[in-house]
Amino acid sequence: MTGRTLIWILRVVALTTLLPVTACDIVGVRHVAQKEYAIQRRSDVLSTRTLSDSTIQTLNVVALSQDDCAANFPRCTHTLLYSDGIDDERRLSALAELWLAFAIQADHAGKNQATNDSALDAYLQSARYAYAYLFYTARNPGERAFETRQSQVLDFYNYAAQRSVGSFFKLLPTLGTDWTTAPVAGWTLLKPSTDVYLGSGDYIPKELIPAEGLHFRGLRNIYRRDGFGSEFVAVGAPLVNTDQPWRESNYVPLTAVLQFPGDTLHSVLETHDVRLYAKNPYLDRSITLDNQNVPLAANFTAPYGVWLARSGFAQESLRSLLGRGGLTKPQVLLMQPYDPNRLTVVMLHGLASSPEAWINVVNEVMGDDQLRRTYQVWEVYYPTNVPVAVNLAQIRRALDDTLHHFDPSGRAVASNHIMLIGHSMGGVIARLLVSSSGDKLWSVVQARPGLSEAAKQKLRQRLTPYLQFQPMPQVTRAVFLAAPHRGTPVARWKLARWIGDLIRLPVTLLEEGKGITDAIQGKNAAPDAPARLPNSIDNLSDADPFIKASSTLPISPNVHYHTIVGVYKSKGPLAESEDGVVPYASSHLDGADSELAVPAWHNVQETPQAIIELRRILRLHANELHCLQREGSDDAGQVPPACMASTAP
Structure with missing residues (x-):
C-alpha cells in the first residue's frame, strides 16, 4: 500500500466518523399530550x-x-x-x-x-x-x-x-409559661405570637391537627382560602363548667406562619432564629412580612368537620328524645369564639335532631367570604322530648343568659338584629320567640271550676313562665323551614303515638307537672295521681290544644320573616301539598316577606335550593342593616324606602 493510498483511506475514515454529526439532527422535537405537559x-x-x-x-x-x-x-x-x-x-x-x-x-x-x-x-x-x-x-x-x-x-x-409547627407544639409542654427562647434542632425558637382564642379560655391548644388532607363524609364542600401559612385545627381543653348554657367553640381554625428575622437576604440566610405566628383567620385576612402585606391561608371547614365528627350528636339526640340520658336542658353552641362585632344567627333544629341538622347550612355560611365576615353562627341544642312551651321558656332563658354574659350592656353588634333560623319543631319555637302571647294561651289550661282565688294565683304563678311571653327584642328577622306551625296529622299516627309512649320526661319536669296538676285540681287532687304532661310529639299534633292556640299568636311587627317549605307530595295546588311530614297549610304563614317551595322531603334545610335562599336572606339582612346605618330610620322605626328598594330579592 502506497503512502498516497494510506492517506486516502484515513481521509475516508475521518469523513465517515463525521457523517453522524453532519447528517443527523442533534435536536429533535415532538408533541406531548396535555396531561404529560x-x-x-x-x-x-x-x-x-x-x-x-x-x-x-x-x-x-x-x-x-x-x-x-x-x-x-x-x-x-x-x-x-x-x-x-x-x-x-x-x-x-x-x-x-x-x-x-x-x-x-x-x-x-x-x-x-x-x-x-x-x-x-x-x-x-x-x-x-x-x-x-x-x-x-x-x-x-x-x-x-x-x-x-x-x-x-x-x-x-x-x-x-x-411539619415544623407540629414538632414545636409537641415541645411546648416541656417549656412551661415563662420562656422567651428555646433551642430546637440547632435553631432558636422565639416565643410564639398568637391571637387564636379557644372556647376553653386558653390561647394554647391542647391538640393541633393539620388541616391538609382532611376529608369529611356528609359535607358537600371544603371551604379554604389560598394564601401564605399552614392550616391547622386547634382544639382546646374540654369545658369544665357545664352549668352555664353557652359553649364557645374549642375547635377553631389556626394558620401558622414561620418568620426568619433579618433585614437583608444575607442576614435571613445566616439566621437560625425562627418565630411562630399563630393567626386566627376569622380575624386576620393577611399578615405583614418584610413590609409586604400577604394574604393568609385558611381552612374554615376543617374545625367544623372535626367537631361534628367527634360530637356523638346522633346517638345523644336519640337518647335525649327517649329520655334515656343525654341532653336535659338547652345549650347555646357558638360555632366560633364570640365576636362582638359580627351579627348573630341562631339556628334551632327539629324533633329527634341535633346540630347535625345544619351540617351543610353552617358550612355554606362560613364558606361564603362576605357572610363569614358579617355573621357568627350560634346553634341551640335542646332536648326534643319535653313540651314545646317548656323548651320555649328554657331556650329563651339560655339565649338571654348567653347574650348577657358576653355583652352585659346589650350594645354590641352581636346582641342586636339577631336572625333566627328554625327547622321543623325548631321553626315552631323560633316563631314563638318572636310572638306575643298575651292571655291567649290560658285557654289550654282546664282548671277545675270553683278554685279559690289563692289557688288560681298559685296556678298562674306556675304557668306564667310557659304561657305568657313577649318577643325577643334583639331579633329582627326569622326564617322558618318546614315548620308545623299548626301541627301535623303525622303526630296522630299509630307509629308516632307508639314512639311518644316510649318517651320519658325529666324527673324535674314531672315534679313540676305534679305541682301544676295539684294547682289545677286544688284540694281534690289525688295524693299519688301521676302528672300527665304532653311531650313534644303530643304538641306537634294538629289536634293539640297548645299548638292550636299558639298558631294564632301575632308575630312582632319589628320582625321580618320568611318561610321555606318542602313539596314532596302534591295533590295538585301548592296549598294541598306536603313535605311527607308537614302539610303546606301548616308551614305557610301569611305576611311573610318571602316564601320558597322546594321539591324536597321534610329535611328541606339541607337542599341546595334552601341553602341558596338562606344565603340570599342573610345578605338581604346585612345589606338592609348597612343601609339603615347610612340612611337612618324615622321616629317610628320604619325602614326608609331607599333601604327597602335596595334589599328587594
Whole structure:
C-alpha cells in the first residue's frame, strides 16, 4: 500500500466518523399530550416525591445531578448556594425543594411522634429558603403572581411550616409559661405570637391537627382560602363548667406562619432564629412580612368537620328524645369564639335532631367570604322530648343568659338584629320567640271550676313562665323551614303515638307537672295521681290544644320573616301539598316577606335550593342593616324606602 493510498483511506475514515454529526439532527422535537405537559410543569417533591423540572435544570447549570445530591447532599447544597451563573430566585427555590426532599426522606415520625432533629432542621432550612425566595429577592410576590414556580415554592414553605409547627407544639409542654427562647434542632425558637382564642379560655391548644388532607363524609364542600401559612385545627381543653348554657367553640381554625428575622437576604440566610405566628383567620385576612402585606391561608371547614365528627350528636339526640340520658336542658353552641362585632344567627333544629341538622347550612355560611365576615353562627341544642312551651321558656332563658354574659350592656353588634333560623319543631319555637302571647294561651289550661282565688294565683304563678311571653327584642328577622306551625296529622299516627309512649320526661319536669296538676285540681287532687304532661310529639299534633292556640299568636311587627317549605307530595295546588311530614297549610304563614317551595322531603334545610335562599336572606339582612346605618330610620322605626328598594330579592 502506497503512502498516497494510506492517506486516502484515513481521509475516508475521518469523513465517515463525521457523517453522524453532519447528517443527523442533534435536536429533535415532538408533541406531548396535555396531561404529560401538565405533569411535567407541576410535578415536584410534594406531588410526586421527585424533584421538579425547574430544580433539575438549575442543578444542570452548576454541573450537578440528582445522583450527585443524593451521594453528597452537603456538597450539593453548598455548590448550589455559592455558584455563579444562576440568579437568586432559581438558587433559593431549588434549595427550598432540595432541603424539603431531604427532610421528607429523613422524617420517620409517626402520627403522635416528634420529628427527629435532622428532619426538623431540614424542614426549617427549606422554609427559610422558601421565605427568602418570596420576600428577599429582586421581585416581590405580586410580580410573580402568575408563575408556577412561585406556587410550588409557596407549597414547599407551607408544608415545611406544617411539619415544623407540629414538632414545636409537641415541645411546648416541656417549656412551661415563662420562656422567651428555646433551642430546637440547632435553631432558636422565639416565643410564639398568637391571637387564636379557644372556647376553653386558653390561647394554647391542647391538640393541633393539620388541616391538609382532611376529608369529611356528609359535607358537600371544603371551604379554604389560598394564601401564605399552614392550616391547622386547634382544639382546646374540654369545658369544665357545664352549668352555664353557652359553649364557645374549642375547635377553631389556626394558620401558622414561620418568620426568619433579618433585614437583608444575607442576614435571613445566616439566621437560625425562627418565630411562630399563630393567626386566627376569622380575624386576620393577611399578615405583614418584610413590609409586604400577604394574604393568609385558611381552612374554615376543617374545625367544623372535626367537631361534628367527634360530637356523638346522633346517638345523644336519640337518647335525649327517649329520655334515656343525654341532653336535659338547652345549650347555646357558638360555632366560633364570640365576636362582638359580627351579627348573630341562631339556628334551632327539629324533633329527634341535633346540630347535625345544619351540617351543610353552617358550612355554606362560613364558606361564603362576605357572610363569614358579617355573621357568627350560634346553634341551640335542646332536648326534643319535653313540651314545646317548656323548651320555649328554657331556650329563651339560655339565649338571654348567653347574650348577657358576653355583652352585659346589650350594645354590641352581636346582641342586636339577631336572625333566627328554625327547622321543623325548631321553626315552631323560633316563631314563638318572636310572638306575643298575651292571655291567649290560658285557654289550654282546664282548671277545675270553683278554685279559690289563692289557688288560681298559685296556678298562674306556675304557668306564667310557659304561657305568657313577649318577643325577643334583639331579633329582627326569622326564617322558618318546614315548620308545623299548626301541627301535623303525622303526630296522630299509630307509629308516632307508639314512639311518644316510649318517651320519658325529666324527673324535674314531672315534679313540676305534679305541682301544676295539684294547682289545677286544688284540694281534690289525688295524693299519688301521676302528672300527665304532653311531650313534644303530643304538641306537634294538629289536634293539640297548645299548638292550636299558639298558631294564632301575632308575630312582632319589628320582625321580618320568611318561610321555606318542602313539596314532596302534591295533590295538585301548592296549598294541598306536603313535605311527607308537614302539610303546606301548616308551614305557610301569611305576611311573610318571602316564601320558597322546594321539591324536597321534610329535611328541606339541607337542599341546595334552601341553602341558596338562606344565603340570599342573610345578605338581604346585612345589606338592609348597612343601609339603615347610612340612611337612618324615622321616629317610628320604619325602614326608609331607599333601604327597602335596595334589599328587594
